[in-house]
Amino acid sequence: WLDHVKIEQACLRLTFEEYRQSIRETQERIKRYDQAIAQEAQASAHAPLIGAMQALRGVAVLTATTMVSEFMDMSRFPTAGAFMSYCGLVPSENSTGDSRRQ
Numbered sequence: 001w002l003d004h005v006k007i008e009q010a011c012l013r014l015t016f017e018e019y020r021q022s023i024r025e026t027q028e029r030i031k032r033y034d035q036a037i038a039q040e041a042q043a044s045a046h047a048p049l050i051g052a053m054q055a056l057r058g059v060a061v062l063t064a065t066t067m068v069s070e071f072m073d074m075s076r077f078p079t080a081g082a083f084m085s086y087c088g089l090v091p092s093e094n095s096t097g098d099s100r101r102q
Contacts, residue, residue, distance in 0.1 A: 034062065041065045049074065056084060 002020065007013040038061050041050045046068050053064035067087065077083035084090050093100070 037062055037065055056080065
């Protein structure tokens with residue numbers, strides 16, 4: 001609907017259009033980054049691990065690539081659940097007495 005916004009004052013219209021152009025350029029840059037990351041994830045030596053990470057609920061290529069780059073050695077996690085818990089992807093609660101932490 002922003003295409004239909006009419007601004008009378010030239011300086012305000014120019015500023016508005018410059019902001020919109022900046023948003024479009026940023027969106028295009030993000031698309032290029034996402035494509036480059038996806039291509040690199042497939043060609044990488046870590047492609048099998050990146051693919052396996054995507055089997056986790058809610059994890060796509062960008063998240064999987066980020067996680068693999070952060071946690072290269074997955075052997076320290078005995079199960080997928082332990083890894084997901086470490087990353088904060090599963091809910092947990094630690095309560096004692098009047099203290100409650102979720």
